[in-house]
Amino acid sequence: MLNIPPVYENEIVVRYRSEERPSGETICKTKGSTTRCTPVMETISVPYQAVERIDIRKAERDPQIDSCTARACLAIYGNSECKI
Numbered sequence: 001m002l003n004i005p006p007v008y009e010n011e012i013v014v015r016y017r018s019e020e021r022p023s024g025e026t027i028c029k030t031k032g033s034t035t036r037c038t039p040v041m042e043t044i045s046v047p048y049q050a051v052e053r054i055d056i057r058k059a060e061r062d063p064q065i066d067s068c069t070a071r072a073c074l075a076i077y078g079n080s081e082c083k084i
Contacts, residue, residue, distance in 0.1 A: 004061040013052050016045045 020041045028037040055061075073082035 001061070001065075004057050004064060006055040006061075007057050008053050009056050010051050011054050012049050014047050015050050016047050018043050019046050 020043055022039040023042040025040040026037045027040060028035055030036075069082075070080035074080050076082070077084060
């Protein structure tokens with residue numbers, strides 16, 4: 001983190017949310033002389049844009065952190081997974 005500090009920028013990203021909408025179908029039930037119809041709902045995924053604050057150096061920094069961690073584990077435990 002000290003060698004490659006984060007640099008944050010706002011970026012527009014596409015996210016998805018679920019919404020319930022009528023499918024156009026209805027289910028009707030009759031009791032005696034009364035018929036009640038209710039619409040069949042379906043869940044759909046709706047895309048929307050959002051602004052996110054991202055670290056543009058994360059992809060550069062993470063492999064360095066992983067490498068440093070593996071070297072430290074190798075020196076201490078004799079393997080890169082830190083297993084005893």
